[in-house]
Amino acid sequence: MNDGLEKRKFQRLDCPLDVAVEIVPVTEAPQQRSPLHIKSRNISKSGICLETKSLEVEGVHLLSGLPFARQHRLYMSINLVPNEPPFEAIGEVRWYDVSSDTPESIYRVGVAFLSMKRHGKERLARFLKSHKDSRGYFAPGRPF
Numbered sequence: 001m002n003d004g005l006e007k008r009k010f011q012r013l014d015c016p017l018d019v020a021v022e023i024v025p026v027t028e029a030p031q032q033r034s035p036l037h038i039k040s041r042n043i044s045k046s047g048i049c050l051e052t053k054s055l056e057v058e059g060v061h062l063l064s065g066l067p068f069a070r071q072h073r074l075y076m077s078i079n080l081v082p083n084e085p086p087f088e089a090i091g092e093v094r095w096y097d098v099s100s101d102t103p104e105s106i107y108r109v110g111v112a113f114l115s116m117k118r119h120g121k122e123r124l125a126r127f128l129k130s131h132k133d134s135r136g137y138f139a140p141g142r143p144f
Helices: 119-131
Strands: 016-024 037-044 049-051 071-076 087-098 107-116
Touching: 016 049, 049 087, 071 107, 087 119, 107 119
Parallel strands: none
Antiparallel strands: 016 037, 016 071, 037 049, 049 107, 071 087, 087 107
């Protein structure tokens, strides 16, 4: 039952960012496999919600393992700002759901950031801050 209280730790910015995802077993380094190209639904300081029609790439399933003990990590390359290098992060799937507001199945996948490359925290914080209004809320309808 929804009690109307926000349970998220960080405010989410709703935005359709381009994300390339490589699914890698926990025990391996990235293999430069073909990435899954998908869009984000929203992003925060701690994670990202992805929307995809497929949960599998080259026989590797995105949701392998129990929540918080997944057997795979997601190596993500996220285009925050056009004409700038992508923001790179490693994440773990924490939850998923099937969208009921579209005629075809769209999976929404919640990913927690585990680590970020090359000043990633600062880049992400700067991106999120650039989309806040004077009251500290994300401005609706702002182009990305």
